[in-house]
Amino acid sequence: MSSLRIFSLSIALPLSAIAPLAAAAVNVMHWWVSPGEQASIQVIQQYQAERGIDWVTTTRKGSGTSNYMDAVRQRVASGAPPMAAQAIGYDIQDWAMQGKLANLDAIAADQEWEEVIPAEIQALSRYRGHWVAVPINAHATNRLWLNQQLLSHLELSAPDTWPDLLQMLDKARAAGVIALAIGNEPWEYTLLFENVAAGTGGAEFYRRVFLDLTPTAADDPLLLQSFERMRQLRSYMDAGRHNRSWDEATDLVRNGQALMQAQGTWVNGEFRAHGLIPEQDYACFRFPDTQGLFLFNSDQYMLFKDYPTTLEIREAFASSLMDVELQRQLNIATGAAPARVDVPSATFDLCGQQAIKDLRASNMRRTVMGSVAMGNANPGQVKEAIYTIVSSHLNGQLSDAEAVAQLKAAITSFSPSSSGISR
Ligand code: GAL
Numbered sequence: 001m002s003s004l005r006i007f008s009l010s011i012a013l014p015l016s017a018i019a020p021l022a023a024a025a026v027n028v029m030h031w032w033v034s035p036g037e038q039a040s041i042q043v044i045q046q047y048q049a050e051r052g053i054d055w056v057t058t059t060r061k062g063s064g065t066s067n068y069m070d071a072v073r074q075r076v077a078s079g080a081p082p083m084a085a086q087a088i089g090y091d092i093q094d095w096a097m098q099g100k101l102a103n104l105d106a107i108a109a110d111q112e113w114e115e116v117i118p119a120e121i122q123a124l125s126r127y128r129g130h131w132v133a134v135p136i137n138a139h140a141t142n143r144l145w146l147n148q149q150l151l152s153h154l155e156l157s158a159p160d161t162w163p164d165l166l167q168m169l170d171k172a173r174a175a176g177v178i179a180l181a182i183g184n185e186p187w188e189y190t191l192l193f194e195n196v197a198a199g200t201g202g203a204e205f206y207r208r209v210f211l212d213l214t215p216t217a218a219d220d221p222l223l224l225q226s227f228e229r230m231r232q233l234r235s236y237m238d239a240g241r242h243n244r245s246w247d248e249a250t251d252l253v254r255n256g257q258a259l260m261q262a263q264g265t266w267v268n269g270e271f272r273a274h275g276l277i278p279e280q281d282y283a284c285f286r287f288p289d290t291q292g293l294f295l296f297n298s299d300q301y302m303l304f305k306d307y308p309t310t311l312e313i314r315e316a317f318a319s320s321l322m323d324v325e326l327q328r329q330l331n332i333a334t335g336a337a338p339a340r341v342d343v344p345s346a347t348f349d350l351c352g353q354q355a356i357k358d359l360r361a362s363n364m365r366r367t368v369m370g371s372v373a374m375g376n377a378n379p380g381q382v383k384e385a386i387y388t389i390v391s392s393h394l395n396g397q398l399s400d401a402e403a404v405a406q407l408k409a410a411i412t413s414f415s416p417s418s419s420g421i422s423r
Pocket of ligand 1: 062088139
């Protein structure tokens with residue numbers, strides 16, 4: 001299986017060359033509700049509407065968490081599944097295992113998906129070798145987002161290392177702004193943790209512990225250091241974090257009330273939706289010490305096989321999501337890299353171009369690795385256990401050593417062989 005071909009033969013057809021289907025209304029579920037996310041969903045809706053597919057959407061906030069998935073489960077259980085639903089990571093495997101998803105092999109072969117999507121993303125889009133989901137982007141989670149005015153005012157530049165990061169945070173705190181903005185969701189804390197852990201232990205450590213789920217005794221000191229660092233970071237957060245979500249934390253950076261936020265590239269889409277421009281209004285840096293890694297979260301659409309529609313509509317829906325042109329337009333709005341590595345990058349903003357460059361470089365080095373927080377690294381039960389441990393630790397209910405012991409127990413109690421994924 002090769003995913004290294006950089007240039008593809010598939011070319012987006014001009015609109016005039018596409019025969020629209022007889023207008024079809026299809027029901028789609030997703031969680032894109034923040035301003036940046038809404039701008040993104042509109043790109044897909046419009047693109048598909050031009051091809052005769054009208055979306056009737058059902059939304060539920062939740063960033064791929066169980067809050068959202070419960071709503072999808074209810075729909076499926078009631079016998080009225082949506083035609084398609086946004087999903088990420090191992091959730092797709094769960095649905096496939098239950099036999100609920102449409103097989104997309106024919107359209108994937110036709111459009112040569114295997115050639116243009118990084119292998120690690122493909123592993124989540126396929127179940128026992130068969131395509132069951134369409135990846136539409138590759139968000140990076142190892143990113144810092146900073147207010148440019150504060151950055152200049154405090155005379156700060158990109159932090160390369162952990163001490164650099166602490167120095168920046170100290171300066172921000174001394175200046176009376178929130179140093180590190182964050183919201184109160186367990187996945188947000190875990191996203192910060194995966195960055196700290198990847199920066200502390202490096203690529204092979206991250207792979208062994210969080211992807212292969214085979215930590216060794218030699219990993220203990222690195223895990224301990226990761227939790228120590230999380231404790232350090234807690235001192236730079238404000239009490240308001242208990243009452244806000246990720247996009248409200250982004251607003252604090254945007255308004256200059258906070259210096260930075262550690263978040264996925266969807267923050268780029270959020271800033272864009274508010275008219276902000278990289279380098280002028282904000283900066284995007286790699287999380288310190290994670291150079292060379294692309295921790296990814298790929299938004300995907302899975303199609304339910306029991307939804308009453310035609311093969312033609314299903315295939316038109318899936319194939320247009322994979323169009324080079326759709327992925328270009330869409331990901332300028334989302335702030336992510338496209339899921340395909342062959343989309344021209346020239347029209348993306350600087351942070352988007354950086355994401356594309358990083359994805360391609362990491363793809364060649366096999367350091368595209370799933371985000372723990374967003375469920376792209378390991379099965380839901382492991383992810384949920386990590387959420388609980390990381391949140392309890394951050395909220396002062398677990399010591400560093402207790403957190404390490406619990407984390408290792410949660411990871412090793414799960415047998416990787418029970419998942420359908422082959423790495
Ligand atoms: C993620 C999703 C991103 C973004 C984020 C915040 O799960 O993949 O596209 O929407 O949630 O809601």
